[in-house]
Amino acid sequence: MIGVSDGSVSRPKCAEISISMAQRAFQASVSRAAGAAEGSGQALPVVSVGRAMVVWYGQCFRGGSLRKRRLDTRRCLMKAIVVTDQAAGTAGMALAECPEPTAAINDVIVEVHASGWVSTELEWPSTWIDRAGRGRAPSILGHELAGVVSALGYGTAGLSVGQRVFGLADWHRNGSLAEYVAIEARNVAPLPGDLDFTVGASLPISGLTAWQGLFQHGRLQAGQSVLAHGAAGAVGTMVTQLAREAGAYVIGTGRAADREKALDFGAHEFVDLATDALDDVGTVDLVFDVIGGDIQKRSAAMIKAGGSLVTIVGSVEARPADGLAVDFVVEADRAQLGEIARRMQEGRLRTNIGSTTTLDDAVAAFNTSERAKGKTVIRVKP
């Protein structure tokens, strides 16, 4: 049996990057002293900061650049977007320096080039607790990524260092709004060379959610009808395209301003939820719900006998009279990621990227009052 730390003993902490001038000067002098000591063979400086003892060890060499390392963890530092205070919302996000992750059994470490973002992430319990129910803040945000494998964990097979990958990181672990992420190898798939990292990072959550909702949970068949709510959104555009390609008749819904986009992504018709009568659509085989509440309840009543209501926004609130109701959370699946990538390469699927930003600018971008129109992608390695 191999001993595995449960991580509860000495959880490495992150330090906010926005430090004061005095701290900067202090750190610079410590770094200079460390460099001089290393060069001369003298003992390394030990510095007491309040009760914390920090020993500057030197530098790590990785990816062609020198990076700071501390002796206490022997781990390099990386930039990451972290949250520590659940009540603070997006205002509590910070760009911080955190220890780089280490690979557990069957993990890969991925050097993240781009990361997708879902704005509801701060509301998910998994952002704040681990699988044992213990608080896990500071949490590194972001769960969909594209990048390059930089290290393999013990026992990891089937992927190699230097390989381009994309995938979906565990909800309960530190995420991909960071320069590096540790992720189970089974949760990533090869990213074809003709799909860039920004595109790769935009696909895992919306692509897999649409795929699993339509084909696994909704059991969609050719010739059936789908009511795709939020059809101009990140998930909705994937639902629309995959359902139409599978031979379904797609009725998209959303706001008036979403009509053109929903039709452009393949909806056969569009219902403006504010002004059109939803009931006029008639009955459908499958409702794909991304809104919930009253819209979900009204939609449940429109489902044909033997049809399905699939929702991704919490527990089912209304069931079809004679059909299936499923709520689910998307799971990583390498084969499905491969299918999605293949469709992208063949031009059978388009991604819906609304905006891109950099890791340095991400906190400001997440704190805007503007609503995202499609997927938000963060270029971690511009």
Ligand SMILES: NC(=O)c1ccc[n+]([C@@H]2O[C@H](COP(=O)([O-])OP(=O)(O)OC[C@H]3O[C@@H](n4cnc5c(N)ncnc54)[C@H](OP(=O)(O)O)[C@@H]3O)[C@@H](O)[C@H]2O)c1
């Ligand atoms: N369970 C899972 O595994 C899973 C996976 C992915 C996403 N989700 C959740 O699913 C939801 C959708 O995700 P997404 O990434 O597709 O979000 P999104 O890109 O914002 O798309 C949602 C779309 O629905 C529209 N919409 C929302 N409420 C509406 C209303 N009352 N009337 C008309 N249109 C409305 C939005 O328009 P406006 O922007 O104008 O409001 C937007 O076009 C989010 O809550 C997300 O957290 C769950």
